[in-house]
Amino acid sequence: MGTAIVVGAGIGGVTAGVALQRCGWQVTVLERAAELGEVGAGISVWPSAVAVLEELGVKGVEKVSVRSKPAGMRRPDGRWVVGAADLGFELPVMIHRAQLHDLITAEFGPAVTVRTGYDVHAVRQTATDVTVNGELRADLLVAADGIRSAVRTALYPQYEGPRYSGFTAYRGIADLELDDGGGETWGRGQLFGFARLIDGRFYWYGTANQPAGTTSEPTVFESWxxxxxxxxKSTEKVLQNDICDLTLPLMPFRQGRIALLGDAAHAMTPNLGRGACAAIEDAGALRRHLSSGADLTTGLTAYDAERRPATTKLVKRSRSLGRLAQTENPVLCTVRDTLFAAGGKLAALRRRS
Structure with missing residues (x-):
């Protein structure tokens, strides 16, 4: 096919590397960090993303059968609002981000070269190629360099970029024995969720409303x-990150020979648990359109036409759900919980009829 440069080696970037390799490209993956890897947190992999990974030959991301108590949505005092079984949707595979990253990079073959400790500071393109830092040239560049993408900023200097959601997130991995199906607990301006990973440990996350840049501890959840x-208490290291998403409307995912992918294209709040899955699905779509026999311009245009509308909907839905989950108004919280409970009962009745 040709040569490609992927900027960024997170989940989306390495999946793009495998996807391009599978359709015949010679790929160079550039990563700013000194070594490949991912942060110590969990990730939900929904069936659509699992299907893409299977198509790319990634092995080991499969559903494991763990029998435990019911999962669903609760109040801080432990009372159930709605059970996941009542809602009737298939739960995702829960896996450690580092483990998923390793499974994907294990599929790198001779067509993929990785350069770590490489900071991209200049990108230029012509009608025939793309140049990075004045030294690396390729036919295609895929920008998977995250929510604060240097490549996106260079392409669209007028774009507002990330916006603060109004809440921070705490995340951790706990190694303990629990007979609990997990789920989420929604309070007033705070949320806590947890799920069993496929290796038996538990991934948990909590969110709390506070000004951007505030360092804090998840003490509010000690009484839940x-x-x-x-x-x-069973977590060695708690990560804290302010939650941002990208300003709407999203910028085009394609400009010339450059394609945006993952958070560089459509960073969203984590409320739907779809961010990394959307990046994986981006990579699958990129492979499909570049393998169709069309020229590069047509393939990238088709990629943008498919993925930008789909991920715009996810950004909107995730943002709306985040606002609902983080509301501090007691009346709205009561109404919210009542509607969720009623919706679960209605869904259960429909399935039985």
């Missing part, structure tokens, strides 16, 4: 229902 306090 079991096993939330135990999960926090």
């Amino acid at each position: 229902h079991d096993p939330i306090p135990q999960l926090i």
Whole structure:
């Protein structure tokens, strides 16, 4: 096919590397960090993303059968609002981000070269190629360099970029024995969720409304229902990150020979648990359109036409759900919980009829 440069070696970037390799490209993956890897947190991989990974030959991302107590949505005192079984949707595979990253990079073959410790500071393109830092040339560049993408900024200097959602997130991995199906607990301006990973540990996350840049601890959750306090106490390292998403409307995912992918294209809040999955699906779509026999311009245009509308909807839905989850108004919280409970009962009745 040709040569490609992928900027960024997170989940989206390495999946793009495998995808391009599978359709015949020689690929160079550039990563700013000194070594490949991912942060110590969990990730939900929904069936659509699992299907893409299977198509790319990635092995090991499969559903494991773990019998435990019911999962669903609760109040801080532990009372159930709605069970996941009542809602009737298939739950995702839960896996450690580093483990998923390793499974994907294990598929790198001779066609993929990785350069770590490489900071991209200049990107230029002509009608025939793309140049990075004045030294690396390729036919195609895929920007998978995250929410604060240097490539996106160079392409669209007028774009507003990331916006703060109004809440921060705490994340951790707890190694303890629990007979609990997990789920989410929604309070007033705070949320806590946890799920069993396929290796048996538990991934948990909490969110709280606060000004951007505030360093804090997840102490608000110490008085919430079991096993939330135990999960926090059993965690060696708690990560904290302010949650941002990208300003709408999103910029085109294609400009010339450059394609945006993952958070560089459509960073969203984590409320739907779809961010990394959307990046994986981007890579699958990129492979499909570049393997269709069309020229590069036509393939990238088709990629943008498919993925930008789809991910715009996800950004909007995730943002709306985040606002609902983080509301501090007690009346709205009561109405919210009541509607979720009613919706679960209605869904259960429909399935039985």
